[in-house]
Amino acid sequence: MEKKGFDQKLASWLRGRNGTDELSTCVIVVAFILVVVNIFVRSLVLTIISGVLIVYALFRMTSKNLEARENENGVFTEFIGPVRPWLRNPAQAMGEARAYKHLKCPECGQRVRVPRGKGKIRVRCPQCNMKFDARS
Numbered sequence: 001m002e003k004k005g006f007d008q009k010l011a012s013w014l015r016g017r018n019g020t021d022e023l024s025t026c027v028i029v030v031a032f033i034l035v036v037v038n039i040f041v042r043s044l045v046l047t048i049i050s051g052v053l054i055v056y057a058l059f060r061m062t063s064k065n066l067e068a069r070e071n072e073n074g075v076f077t078e079f080i081g082p083v084r085p086w087l088r089n090p091a092q093a094m095g096e097a098r099a100y101k102h103l104k105c106p107e108c109g110q111r112v113r114v115p116r117g118k119g120k121i122r123v124r125c126p127q128c129n130m131k132f133d134a135r136s
Ligand SMILES: [Zn+2]
Pocket: 105, 106, 107, 108, 109, 110, 125, 126, 127, 128, 129, 130
């Protein structure tokens, strides 16, 4: 096999594959935590579970069935909802959580973001224009 062609081969192999998404990232994080825990616990069950999770994450990242993987990730991100930014960018999510408070519109349930530390404020829902009072 030519050495020169390897990069191109790798690139063409990676093209059209799913890569990382929230679900894969989460699976890897959980697997990693289990591996670390298992250093102390030394459980065969944990070894198997973390192994399966890593294989599953690799399968998802290298899968060519993008539609199916996107559907899975859609179900997953729907399920985790507000936790999603923490998986995407924990540092940014931390800054957001400090600077803003997330409220729920009592009328339509829309999530509304307001700056923290302004005392009592009147909030207008961007979706249904309902006004409500809140502490920030
Ligand atoms: Zn509303």
